[in-house]
Structures are given as C-alpha cells and as structure tokens.
Amino acid sequence: MLDARLMTRRRRFLGVAAATGAALAAPAIAQSRPKLQIGYWPIAGGLAFFAAVERGFFRDAGLDVEAVRFAGPNQVVEALIAGRIDGSANGTASTALALGDAQAPGMLKFYCMNYANATHVLDHVIVPRESPIRAIRELAGKRFACGPGINNVTLARTVLERAGVPDPKVTELPLGQLLPSLAAGQIDAAYVLEPTAVIGRRQSISRVLETAVISKYVLGDPQTPWHGGAASLRAESIRRLGPAVPKFLEAYGRGVDYVRKAGVEANQYLKGYTAIEGDLIAEVPLSGYRMYHEFGASDVAAMQRLFDLFSDRKVFEKRIEVKPLIYTA
Numbered sequence: 305m306l307d308a309r310l311m312t313r314r315r316r317f318l319g320v321a322a323a324t325g326a327a328l329a330a331p332a333i334a335q336s337r338p339k340l341q342i343g344y345w346p347i348a349g350g351l352a353f354f355a356a357v358e359r360g361f362f363r364d365a366g367l368d369v370e371a372v373r374f375a376g377p378n379q380v381v382e383a384l385i386a387g388r389i390d391g392s393a394n395g396t397a398s399t400a401l402a403l404g405d406a407q408a409p410g411m412l413k414f415y416c417m418n419y420a421n422a423t424h425v426l427d428h429v430i431v432p433r434e435s436p437i438r439a440i441r442e443l444a445g446k447r448f449a450c451g452p453g454i455n456n457v458t459l460a461r462t463v464l465e466r467a468g469v470p471d472p473k474v475t476e477l478p479l480g481q482l483l484p485s486l487a488a489g490q491i492d493a494a495y496v497l498e499p500t501a502v503i504g505r506r507q508s509i510s511r512v513l514e515t516a517v518i519s520k521y522v523l524g525d526p527q528t529p530w531h532g533g534a535a536s537l538r539a540e541s542i543r544r545l546g547p548a549v550p551k552f553l554e555a556y557g558r559g560v561d562y563v564r565k566a567g568v569e570a571n572q573y574l575k576g577y578t579a580i581e582g583d584l585i586a587e588v589p590l591s592g593y594r595m596y597h598e599f600g601a602s603d604v605a606a607m608q609r610l611f612d613l614f615s616d617r618k619v620f621e622k623r624i625e626v627k628p629l630i631y632t633a
Contacts, residue, residue, distance in 0.1 A: 338548040339368040340390040340541065343380040346373060346578040348498060349395030349418045349426075349533045349591045354573040355566075356559025365551040371577070377401075377533075378453065384412065390541035394418040394593065397455050398534040398607065399614050402624045412536045413631035415553055415596045416560065417603070419529035422516040424592035427530070428501045429463065429517055430510040431493045432486050440514055441468035446492035449475045449482060458617050459518055460495035466521040483509050499580055502587045523609055529592060531607045537631070550633070553596075560593045596631040604630070 344350045353371070356362060362369040372389055374380045377397040381404040383389045392401065394416055405412040420426030431437050437446070443464060450460040457474050464472035474495075477485060482500060485491045487509045495517070496504075504510030514520075518530040535556065542549050563570045571585045580588055594603055607626045615623045 337366055337368045338545055339370065340545070340552060341370045341372050341388075342391050342393050342535075343372045343374050343383055343389040343396070344393035344577070345376050345380060345395060347395045348571075348574060348578060348580065348588050350393045350577065351570060351573060351591065352416070352418075352559040352563050352593055353393035353535065353556065354559075354577045355562050355570055356556055358573050359559070359562065361555040361558040361562075362552070365555040367548060367552055367555065369552070369555075373577075376453075384536070384538060387538065387540065389538075390545075391537040392535055394535045394591070395533045396536070398531055399455055399611065399619075401534055401536055402611060402626075402629060403620060405629060406620070406622075406624055410539055410628075412538060412629065413542065414534040414536050414629050415631040416535040416556060417531040417594045417599060417607070418533040418535075418591040419531045419594065419603075420516065420591060421519045421529050422526035424529075425515055425589040426498050426532070426591065427495070427518050428498075428515045429493055429495055429513045430486070430501055430504055431513045432489070433508055433511050435492070435511075437493065437513065439467075440464065440517075443467075443472075443493050444469045447475065447490070448472065448493050448495070449477045449485060449491045450495040451479045451482065451497070452476045454619055456495065458614060458619055459522060462613060462617075463495060463517045463521045467517075483507070486510050499584060499588050502584060506584070506587075522613060523606055528606050529594075529603060531594070531603065531610065533591075553631075557595050560595060563590060563593065597633070599630055 344353060357369060357371055377400050380392050380396045381400045384392060385404050385407060395418060401412055429440055450456040457476060460474045461472050482494045482496055483504050486494060501512055516526045519528045520526045523530060568586055571588055574580045574585055604626050611624050611626060614620045
C-alpha cells in the first residue's frame with residue numbers, strides 16, 4: 305500500500321477530477337472488430353491520432369477505435385489507472401503517464417512520443433507586446449505565470465532558474481486567463497504552449513520573448529527534442545487485443561506519416577477535436593513524432609533528463625526509468 309505522503313504527492317500531480325461521461329464506460333469486450341477506447345485531451349499534439357481516426361486508418365485495419373475526450377491529461381491518466389480506457393493519444397503529458405505507471409509498474413507502454421524543439425515549435429515565454437523586457441533574465445522580481453498543474457510549474461520555474469532568474473516565483477492560472485492577465489497588466493510574462501502565443505500575437509496582446517525554452521534550458525540545447533507527450537496502451541489491453549495490437553500501431557503510424565507529409569494541411573483535423581478553428585488553424589505549428597521503433601538512444605536520453613528533473617524536484621518519489629516504458633514488438 306502506498307504511504308500517505310506518496311499518495312498525496314500523486315494526487316497533487318494527477319489532480320482529482322471527474323472524467324467525461326463517455327469515459328466512464330468500461331472498454332468494450334473484444335468482438336469481431338476489436339474495439340479500443342483511446343483518451344485524448346483537446347490540444348494540437350494529438351493531431352496524428354485525430355488524422356488517423358478521421359481518415360479511416362483504424363477502420364481500414366479492421367479496428368473500432370473510439371476517441372474519448374477529457375478535460376486534461378491528468379484525467380486521461382486517472383482513467384487509464386482505473387481501466388476505463390485502453391490507452392492515450394499523443395499530447396498526454398509523458399511525466400503524468402510515467403507517474404501513473406509508477407503506481408503499478410508495467411501498467412503502461414508508450415508507443416508514440418510527440419516532441420517540440422526549435423524546429424517543431426510548441427513552448428514559449430511571452431510578454432506584453434509593448435514590454436521593454438528583452439531577455440528572460442530580466443524577469444527577476446517580475447510577475448510570472450503559467451498554466452495550472454505541477455508539471456507546468458516545475459518546467460516554468462526551471463526555465464527561469466537556468467536562464468538566470470534567482471528564486472523565481474510562478475503563479476498558476478487557468479489557460480484561458482493567461483492572455484487576459486497579460487493584457488490587463490496583472491502579470492509581466494508567462495510560460496505558454498501553442499496556440500496561446502499565436503492567439504496573443506494575432507490579438508496584439510503579446511509577443512514571444514523566447515521559444516523552445518524547455519529544450520534550451522531544461523534539456524540543454526534548443527534542438528534537443530522535448531518529449532513532453534506520449535501515446536500509450538495499457539499492458540492489460542495489449543494482452544487482450546493480441547494480434548490486433550500490430551494493426552493498431554500500424555494504423556497509428558499511418559497517422560504520423562500523414563502529418564509528416566501533409567504538413568499544415570493536416571491541421572484540418574484539429575477541427576472538432578480542439579477549440580482551434582478558422583484562420584488560426586493554418587498557423588498552429590506541427591509537433592514532431594517518434595513511433596516506438598524510431599525512438600533511439602538519444603531520444604531515451606533526452607526523455608530521461610526530463611524525468612530526472614521531476615525526480616530531483618521530488619515530484620516523482622523516486623527515479624523513473626524511461627526505457628522500460630517504451631513499447632517493444
């Protein structure tokens with residue numbers, strides 16, 4: 305049994321929130337067309353999954369795949385732990401998934417990772433459009449905010465520290481309040497993910513102070529991939545599905561391949577799955593993807609540095625190894 309301290313830390317990290325009504329249904333019993341319920345939350349990182357569903361790649365593989373929407377990645381992880389869904393789509397925080405697996409080692413396997421860096425842009429520090437601030441180190445003593453959750457706070461604080469801001473203070477705000485707070489002068493800067501920076505620029509609220517901040521300051525190089533999200537399957541679902549698993553992974557891989565080849569044209573499949581619509585769709589940057597068989601030693605090392613940060617900051621109770629989490633055929 306987990307001690308009270310560990311349970312408290314994990315509840316804090318994963319959050320306590322109800323899943324959507326659709327997610328409460330138990331995974332369907334295998335039928336002539338094997339069924340999988342895959343949880344996602346409405347962000348651009350899930351594009352490869354959305355495209356695979358909408359273009360019929362799973363159907364072509366003889367599978368019935370249901371996309372189950374959740375309010376955030378922590379709720380996806382809660383549903384995985386409870387066995388209410390079979391897996392997660394890309395965009396689900398890899399650190400949250402790892403912490404969920406730590407409760408029952410071997411429960412999850414990552415089969416596709418989504419990443420950001422200076423080429424595949426996702427993360428920024430932004431300031432008001434007319435701010436005189438020109439470097440992150442100038443944020444010392446300033447009011448700094450990020451989205452909610454210990455994952456965001458840990459990364460934001462680390463970026464500030466390693467950019468030269470002593471004893472940084474970070475305020476958590478709902479995502480929808482970050483830009484209004486900048487516009488109202490209530491905060492001086494924020495750590496954000498796309499499409500917040502695109503929206504802020506188009507509404508003349510904010511400008512990007514620096515981009516690829518996780519790769520640069522947390523991982524040590526702007527081009528090092530930050531594998532912040534992962535698609536996963538429950539080990540129990542892998543056993544239940546048996547020969548259907550390779551078909552599922554091949555269909556998911558077709559979604560990844562389509563996004564790589566189609567570029568921003570693929571963003572059309574963000575409609576209905578995210579709040580991103582209209583002209584904004586064409587401006588949302590694409591995530592990078594690595595399927596499990598593409599995930600090399602340098603990728604494992606980069607993700608391990610991310611996990612080790614969370615161990616060092618005591619978010620993880622102990623060191624979590626990346627390699628055992630990666631699916632192998």
